Amino acid sequence: QKEVEQDPGPLSVPEGAIVSLNCTYSNSAFQYFxxxxxxxxxxxxxxxxxxxxxxxxxxxxxxxVDKSSKYISLFIRDSQPSDSATYLCAMSPNxxxxxxxxxxxxxxxxx
Amino acid sequence: NAGVTQTPKFQVLKTGQSMTLQCAQDMNHEYMSxxxxxxxxxxxxxxxxxxxxxxxxxxxxxxxxxxxxxTEDFPLRLLSAxxxxxxxxxxxSSYRDTYEQYFGPGTRLTVT
Numbered sequence: 001q002k003e004v005e006q007d008p009g010p011l012s013v014p015e016g017a018i019v020s021l022n023c024t025y026s027n028s029a030f031q032y033f034x035x036x037x038x039x040x041x042x043x044x045x046x047x048x049x050x051x052x053x054x055x056x057x058x059x060x061x062x063x064x065v066d067k068s069s070k071y072i073s074l075f076i077r078d079s080q081p082s083d084s085a086t087y088l089c090a091m092s093p094n095x096x097x098x099x100x101x102x103x104x105x106x107x108x109x110x111x
Numbered sequence: 112n113a114g115v116t117q118t119p120k121f122q123v124l125k126t127g128q129s130m131t132l133q134c135a136q137d138m139n140h141e142y143m144s145x146x147x148x149x150x151x152x153x154x155x156x157x158x159x160x161x162x163x164x165x166x167x168x169x170x171x172x173x174x175x176x177x178x179x180x181x182t183e184d185f186p187l188r189l190l191s192a193x194x195x196x197x198x199x200x201x202x203x204s205s206y207r208d209t210y211e212q213y214f215g216p217g218t219r220l221t222v223t
Binding site: 006008032034041042043044045046049088090092095096098099100101102103104 | 115142144146151152153154155156159161167169170201203207208209210211212214215216217
């Protein structure tokens with residue numbers, strides 16, 4: 001089993017909808033959880049970063065971590081066509097350890 | 112600040128050739144890493160470094176070497192290129208006390 005699993009999509013939703021993106025993982029040592037956004041032919045950019053369990057909100061984006069279920073989510077409210085991109089989850093056990101990425105989910109927001 | 116720079120942007124190699132992908136950052140970041148990205152595979156970590164003189168292997172290190180003699184530079188060497196190394200390579204850097212990695216624009220490598 002790969003350490004981090006992420007549905008590659010593509011996921012198509014109408015503009016204004018709430019988007020839910022998810023990852024599961026197998027390594028219970030992961031404590032740091034990140035979401036990156038990557039536009040076509042560009043490098044990824046960090047969207048959200050959380051430590052351990054709980055929620056974190058930043059504007060239209062909310063990240064959730066459920067360590068008991070080994071499950072993390074990213075919610076996008078009031079989705080916009082400019083949110084169309086690939087979203088990658090990433091996680092790590094501690095600050096000086098390697099960061100493992102999911103395969104990424106391609107998201108299309110339909111105008 | 113230039114951020115994270117990578118050279119070259121594109122490269123075509125023949126099987127068996129060697130080359131070095133360059134990565135530099137001007138943000139005084141301790142942590143630097145190299146990833147490859149293939150269709151349907153996401154980002155896979157090749158090697159990483161938590162500071163000058165310190166490197167470690169990631170998920171897919173075979174066929175690649177790295178060194179970190181300065182804080183700013185983290186070159187990735189392909190020892191004997193193979194078609195399986197055709198990919199887009201990203202370099203990233205961050206401070207050690209944060210996970211906000213800054214990614215370079217990538218190098219598109221084709222091995223024929």
